[in-house]
Amino acid sequence: MGVETHGDTGEAHVTRVPSVDAAPRRRRRWRYVPRRIDNRTRTARRAKALREHFTAALVGSGRELTVDLTERVMKASELTALAEDMRAKMLRGEADVCADDLVRVTRLADASVRRLNLPPSAASKPTPTLADIIGGEVP
Helix, strand or coil: CEEEEECCCCCCEEEEECCCCCCCCCCCCCCCCCCCCCCCCHHHHHHHHHHHHHHHHHHHCCCCCCHHHHHHHHHHHHHHHHHHHHHHHHHHCCCCCCHHHHHHHHHHHHHHHHHCCCCCCHHHCCCCCHHHHHHCCCC
16 A cells, blocks of 8 residues: 655645555445343333233243243333333433323333233222122122
């Protein structure tokens, strides 16, 4: 590779002249790779707790954990944790959270949890009505 100097000004400008045998440089194409949540943050710990809860609920209902189902569980837990974190930041009054973004992330999180088809928990039993209580049907 040779080096030429320009003599038009008092300063020496160096330009590179490619040699004949040099191969042309290839441009490296960068591909966007979404990053997972850093495991040291509060949001990551919440996502891990949600992932364990969703997995336990699915295994408890007798479903087999496939690769696809595991990926859906991870997505649902991360989106739910992010939505909770964004809501907390908005309630604290931080300026970097937009209400539109919060609504979108919350909608995506709810949809991904619904797609898991989790079994109904024992806490979601219907509450007794006043007629049931008066009639003595509820202990």
